[in-house]
Amino acid sequence: MRFVLRIISLLFLVVAVIxxxxDAIQSVAAxxxxxxxxxAAWFQFSPDTLNLAQATVQRHLHxxxxxxxxQWVLLQPTFAVFLALSLLFHxxxxxxxxxxGRFSA
Known part of the structure; x- marks a missing residue:
């Protein structure tokens, strides 16, 4: 189980770095x-899943x-959210x- 959590943490870290x-390239250009x-990134990538997530949360949760x-989480920078998720899973x-020590009884 720990191995799976570490792999998920690594994937979130890769997404955060990307x-x-x-963001750094856009900042230099601007x-x-x-x-x-x-x-905004989720809406550009897949607007259908964003609408599905909203409907699911509002229907099955409060x-x-x-x-x-x-909505507060969706208004945060993408790299910060994925970095926080990576830290949490790590x-x-x-x-x-x-x-x-390693070899003690």
Whole structure:
């Protein structure tokens, strides 16, 4: 299970780095900081799944979850959201090292 969590963390980290590079290129081209918001990137990539996610959350969960909570997340920079998800999954899959060493009984 920890291996799967670490792989998911790595995939989120790769997406965060790619989104950060795209934002850096756009910032250099614009001459100022430019960040791609998660909602805008998701809408460009697949607007149908964004609408499906909204309908699913509002139908099966409380509509309060979509309006302030998920909309706030969708208004954050893409690289920051995926970086936070990568950190979360890394922490879930983290295993502490043994204090006495690897070969102790």
């Amino acid at each position: 989104a950060g590079v795209v 001459g100022g900081p430019e960040f791609t918001l998660l909602g 509509p309060f979850v979509w309006d302030p909570v998920i 922490l879930l899959g983290y295993r502490r090292s043994r204090p006495a």
